Amino acid sequence: MILRYFIAALATILVDGTAARSLYGWGLESKIEVQNKISLQGVLNNIGPDGSLAPGAHAGIIIASPSTEDPNYFYTWTRDAGLTMKMIVDEFLHGKHDLRPYIQDYLKAQAILQTVSNPSGALSSGRGLGEPKFYANETRFNGDWGRPQRDGPALRATALITYARWLINSRNRDNIQEAVEKVWPVVQNDLNYVAQYWNDTTFDLWEEVLGSSFFTSAVQHRALVEGSALGKKLGADTEAYDSEAPNILCFLQTYWNGNYTVANVGIEQQRTGIDSNTILTSIATFDPEEGCDDALFQPCSHRSLANLKVYVDSFRTVYTINKKAKTGPVATGRYAEDVYYGGNPWYLTTLAVSEQLYDAIQQWSTVRSLTITDVDLAFWKSIYPSAKAGTYKPRDRQWNKLLDSVLEYADGFVNIALKYTPASGALAEQYSRENGTAVSARDLTWSYASFVTMRSARLSATSNYPQVPSWGAQTIKSVPKQCVASSAVGVYKPAIKAGAPPGSGQCTVMVTFDVNATTFYGENIYLSGNTTDLGNWRVFDAFAMSANEYTQERPLWTIDVELPANETIQYHYLRSQPNGTWIHETKNRTYTVPPCANVIGGNVTIDDAWVGPVGTPPK
Ligand code: NOJ
Numbered sequence: 001m002i003l004r005y006f007i008a009a010l011a012t013i014l015v016d017g018t019a020a021r022s023l024y025g026w027g028l029e030s031k032i033e034v035q036n037k038i039s040l041q042g043v044l045n046n047i048g049p050d051g052s053l054a055p056g057a058h059a060g061i062i063i064a065s066p067s068t069e070d071p072n073y074f075y076t077w078t079r080d081a082g083l084t085m086k087m088i089v090d091e092f093l094h095g096k097h098d099l100r101p102y103i104q105d106y107l108k109a110q111a112i113l114q115t116v117s118n119p120s121g122a123l124s125s126g127r128g129l130g131e132p133k134f135y136a137n138e139t140r141f142n143g144d145w146g147r148p149q150r151d152g153p154a155l156r157a158t159a160l161i162t163y164a165r166w167l168i169n170s171r172n173r174d175n176i177q178e179a180v181e182k183v184w185p186v187v188q189n190d191l192n193y194v195a196q197y198w199n200d201t202t203f204d205l206w207e208e209v210l211g212s213s214f215f216t217s218a219v220q221h222r223a224l225v226e227g228s229a230l231g232k233k234l235g236a237d238t239e240a241y242d243s244e245a246p247n248i249l250c251f252l253q254t255y256w257n258g259n260y261t262v263a264n265v266g267i268e269q270q271r272t273g274i275d276s277n278t279i280l281t282s283i284a285t286f287d288p289e290e291g292c293d294d295a296l297f298q299p300c301s302h303r304s305l306a307n308l309k310v311y312v313d314s315f316r317t318v319y320t321i322n323k324k325a326k327t328g329p330v331a332t333g334r335y336a337e338d339v340y341y342g343g344n345p346w347y348l349t350t351l352a353v354s355e356q357l358y359d360a361i362q363q364w365s366t367v368r369s370l371t372i373t374d375v376d377l378a379f380w381k382s383i384y385p386s387a388k389a390g391t392y393k394p395r396d397r398q399w400n401k402l403l404d405s406v407l408e409y410a411d412g413f414v415n416i417a418l419k420y421t422p423a424s425g426a427l428a429e430q431y432s433r434e435n436g437t438a439v440s441a442r443d444l445t446w447s448y449a450s451f452v453t454m455r456s457a458r459l460s461a462t463s464n465y466p467q468v469p470s471w472g473a474q475t476i477k478s479v480p481k482q483c484v485a486s487s488a489v490g491v492y493k494p495a496i497k498a499g500a501p502p503g504s505g506q507c508t509v510m511v512t513f514d515v516n517a518t519t520f521y522g523e524n525i526y527l528s529g530n531t532t533d534l535g536n537w538r539v540f541d542a543f544a545m546s547a548n549e550y551t552q553e554r555p556l557w558t559i560d561v562e563l564p565a566n567e568t569i570q571y572h573y574l575r576s577q578p579n580g581t582w583i584h585e586t587k588n589r590t591y592t593v594p595p596c597a598n599v600i601g602g603n604v605t606i607d608d609a610w611v612g613p614v615g616t617p618p619k
């Protein structure tokens with residue numbers, strides 16, 4: 001075994017031409033190399049059409065996990081896929097040329113998915129881009145879900161922009177054409193979405209909390225900044241991006257509470273807001289050419305280091321496997337109050353802590369300066385007890401000691417993830433808080449991707465391995481004094497040359513279905529109809545309506561559905577009974593959606609009243 005690790009590490013040095021600076025991490029490095037290979041393959045196994053664990057997934061579709069029950073993750077999430085593709089593009093840039101077909105397949109799959117109308121809406125208004133997940137065969141998912149999730153378009157844009165920059169910089173005609181004709185049209189829809197909807201409420205990345213999410217705002221900001229720079233190179237109109245990006249940056253500051261970054265704001269639930277959301281943000285918006293910028297919450301910023309300590313500490317006593325460790329690295333999860341599958345540590349969050357710290361080491365090394373202030377002193381003291389506020393340079397005696405203690409601390413989190421990785425190297429979503437065995441979805445794509453990005457970050461921090469490309473954080477001048485909650489209405493077009501179906505993306509109208517239906521507690525009203533948008537009469541694809549405005553005087557059930565202009569539909573309402581049975585209305589209704597041009601404000605309302613038998617409340 002040891003020899004295998006040794007050879008793997010040696011192989012990396014030969015292949016990548018990198019040599020590790022510190023020797024003490026040698027054993028760890030070889031383990032990382034072994035797990036890295038397994039992890040990259042683990043990702044590829046989950047990508048259609050050829051991935052061994054993704055049978056039936058269309059080309060370029062990245063499933064979240066092969067698990068089809070408990071939990072069923074055999075879907076593609078725009079977020080997981082976008083983050084995974086960013087990793088693949090970065091690996092491609094690092095010389096893995098055989099990954100290019102995966103990028104091109106992904107681009108095509110995303111061009112198609114952008115046009116698939118779904119419960120969040122359609123392409124023509126942009127709303128459909130906020131849908132969190134689709135079936136692996138590129139069709140809509142009608143079930144109840146936390147939607148929309150507005151981080152997806154931004155993450156997809158970031159992955160594709162990184163690829164587009166490479167295409168353009170290659171100065172090859174075909175590549176440039178690929179960037180202009182295929183990549184940009186997909187990216188443009190996503191950027192327009194961000195510029196239009198960034199200030200609307202969203203479900204957070206854990207699909208649980210409706211409000212504003214730090215991760216979402218931050219990745220949206222990054223996407224607009226780099227999207228604007230790319231757009232300018234291509235001669236596109238970037239005014240909306242340039243005007244909205246500073247507004248998002250301004251808003252981003254409101255998540256900082258003086259001690260840590262609050263993951264979700266404007267929400268109803270009571271939560272501390274201490275959440276891996278914020279750690280994942282610092283690695284998703286890391287710019288190796290930027291210094292320790294607090295306003296951008298960069299990995300080495302005082303804010304992000306202080307926050308990292310608060311976050312890690314929140315897990316010391318909640319998991320049995322942490323053995324109440326008062327100091328040092330511990331297993332970490334999404335957030336301490338989590339109960340999903342028992343609320344366990346996650347591989348991707350534990351690895352994210354180390355990745356943030358590796359990114360931070362890169363930044364200090366680049367700027368050749370490290371400053372400790374009151375804001376992050378507690379973090380420093382926790383890993384280097386004699387740390388004092390001040391500025392340190394490479395010539396100072398403490399420089400190496402400080403950086404080494406960060407490296408050692410970061411490595412400790414990788415060691416924990418590895419300790420609880422089964423011998424096969426399979427990475428599930430979670431590992432048990434009681435004993436570290438795998439929990440929830442197996443072979444989670446995002447878990448694997450997080451290992452690969454951690455490994456690159458570590459190599460970049462400890463050797464001359466290339467860094468991930470800058471996204472232009474240095475071009476940002478300052479945070480506006482006055483925050484403006486604005487929105488730039490965008491135009492959305494199917495990216496036909498990238499693979500969107502011809503004729504897709506027609507004009508749509510938002511139709512509000514209002515039905516008066518007196519119901520008893522436990523009874524719910526659904527909408528069903530004869531088109532794909534309405535679930536093709538399939539009861540399990542019917543839309544749950546909202547009773548938020550239901551009163552004694554007006555028993556209103558309501559839902560907004562975006563439908564193609566001029567289309568004639570048939571529909572009726574359903575009642576679900578507490579015992580699982582359904583009562584259908586006795587009449588099918590017919591409705592013709594008006595032409596777009598006739599709709600003021602993009603919205604029409606239908607007023608109906610329930611026709612048919614009613615349910616009997618249980619005794
Ligand atoms: C599924 C989501 O993906 C997960 O994040 C969440 O915790 C559970 N639903 C429970 O709401």
Ligand code: NOJ
Pocket residue numbers: 064073077079080205206207446
């Ligand atoms: C649950 C996680 O909370 C969510 O972030 C993720 O997108 C899905 N699982 C799929 O992996």
